[in-house]
Amino acid sequence: MPRPAKGARLGAGPAHERLLLAQLASQLFEHRSIQTTEAKAKRLRPVAERYITFAKRGDLASRRRVMRSIGSKTVVHELFTEIAPLVAERQGGYTRIVKTGFRKGDNAPMAVIELVLEPVTPKRSSRSRTAAATAPAAGSDVPVEETNTIEESAPIEAETETPAAAEVEESAAETASEAPDVEAPAADEPAVPDEKPATTTS
Template sequence: MPRPTKGPRLGGGPAHERMLLGQLASQLFEHRSIQTTEAKAKRLRPVAERLVTFAKRGDLHARRRVMRTIGDKTVVHELFTEIAPLVAERQGGYTRIVKTGFRKGDNAPMAVIELVLEPVAPKRSSRTRTAAATAPAASSDVPVEETNTVEESAPIEAESETPAATEVEESAAATGADAPEADAPAADEPATPDEKPATPAS
């Protein structure tokens, strides 16, 4: 009999092992979480994750590939319509194994394998992490000058007379008093009778 090349041998032969893993995968997709031995959980993980990858593809060929492993059409339909949309944003790692101790009868190590259906938290890329790490360092090296804004500007003071301003006003008043004011009639005012209109020289 050919010996399996990966992991412990489950069941009596290769065909029995395929059927056993197919039934475990069917139960996992139906109940979202099952308890089994640690060895079976570790062998089931790559099989279940490959089936979820086919379900995310969603076409007819992928559905037929899944039907080779899982014979229950209702479970396959549930995998394609309910589970695949929940893990659409997740790039692998669709299952989780949690060790739960040892079985009472034969002391076999037991584990719970379950589907990871939580929404994915987006990771920050390495570029943004390095940019965020260097930005505070650069800002701490350069001193920042605080300037007064318009709100904090000083209020306008009332005009106070300075000695220079008073001297300028007095000199302007003196020059205005010395200059004779011309009594020129406005253009629209009529001429008074005392004044004679100028006659053109002949």
């Protein structure tokens, strides 16, 4: 015995459910967005996206396949000529469901299902992000305006000698003049020790 599909069963049986979903898809393609119950919107989403996938192929077999379910030629023509080019760059996710609250009579949860026709902005992969971060920017060779500015520095004050510093300098000069002049050996000549006088033996 065949098992029913997962989710809410719409209508009295499978045939009625197929007709109901085909009619909802036709209304969705015609008006771009419709309001229905949340259960019907969730069951309509895969059906409508499958029809859009057929429309993106654009061949005659796909058009005839959609015409089996959607009987209106004007809706099918609009799907293949207007909606399919708008979602040509999109890789799935052609519909959007927005919950709108509860119905007044039986408190059923309501939702709006609409087509996503905005242009796609491709996401950059992580590899391209790291490559762009490491590569130098193309506009880095921008000429910088040169400005002729002269920086004025503060005038240097003359150093004033304190009396203690003057006394230290005078004492250093006196000790230098009193010290005997000792010739330092040249750097190239090795230091020779003093020779002892030769002793003569008689």
